[in-house]
């Protein structure tokens with residue numbers, strides 16, 4: 519059994535990662551508390567203090583964010599408040615209360631012009647308002663709190679909620695042909711796998727006395743593919759379950775203009791996470807099969 523010296527606060531409501539973290543924390547029998555709207559509103563960071571005071575965690579996991587990448591271009595100030603000011607406030611609370619903060623960040627802090635996987639110390643250069651806000655959040659966390667773990671991930675999906683997988687399944691019911699970008703590369707990361715890895719990192723941080731585990735790390739599935747490759751794999755799984763699937767047509771980013779620019783190469787080097795924590799996520803294709811299996815059971 520855990521005790522309050524190991525209490526974890528998971529910040530985030532019905533988001534895909536927050537849900538997966540809470541399910542995993544429950545399954546592992548951890549001492550955890552979830553903090554979400556309406557109790558806290560990250561656009562009003564002052565709501566964090568009373569909620570965190572009442573929860574009294576030793577570790578805060580920040581899994582809530584403004585994730586509307588395109589909408590952030592038009593509403594950068596709001597995205598900045600949620601993705602930068604709010605985690606900065608969490609860091610202040612943790613500093614005042616001798617707690618640690620595990621803050622989830624993104625591959626979008628990089629410009630995607632690299633050709634080999636990004637290590638955590640590669641200079642960031644966001645190309646979108648969302649990326650700028652998330653980078654500003656990282657900076658505030660680093661400035662205000664030594665006991666921080668910033669973990670960047672990418673291409674997160676789940677079997678429900680709003681994400682690439684559920685969008686593909688919706689389109690499968692509506693269209694004969696689905697056009698998908700084939701020149702952006704990343705590692706699709708199943709929210710449940712990510713949640714397991716993050717909680718394992720968090721538990722090690724709680725157990726380590728010397729602070730040697732703090733810093734910036736990367737955690738995604740192993741392997742890489744394109745959105746096109748990911749769509750094909752999704753439809754493979756869907757067809758295996760007896761559904762009629764659309765034809766997937768590969769297109770370029772230029773053929774799919776969006777308000778926000780996306781990094782072309784979003785592959786994160788997770789070696790440091792493996793070396794320091796002994797944690798590596800499984801290959802993305804296996805994660806997708808397990809995600810479908812979990813959907814089947816639900």
Ligand SMILES: NC(=O)c1ccc[n+]([C@@H]2O[C@H](COP(=O)([O-])OP(=O)(O)OC[C@H]3O[C@@H](n4cnc5c(N)ncnc54)[C@H](OP(=O)(O)O)[C@@H]3O)[C@@H](O)[C@H]2O)c1
Pocket residue numbers: 530531532533534535536554555558559560561580581582583584585600622623624625652671672673674675679
């Ligand atoms: N999705 C990706 O592909 C991806 C890639 C890289 C990094 N990340 C990072 O991973 C983390 C989790 O993302 P996700 O995919 O789980 O996102 P998501 O499914 O869009 O969920 C966003 C979460 O943020 C919460 N939230 C948004 N605005 C809030 C506010 N004003 N006050 C309180 N809570 C608020 C939502 O709460 P409600 O339930 O109340 O709406 C929800 O729980 C984020 O830090 C994100 O930047 C995601």
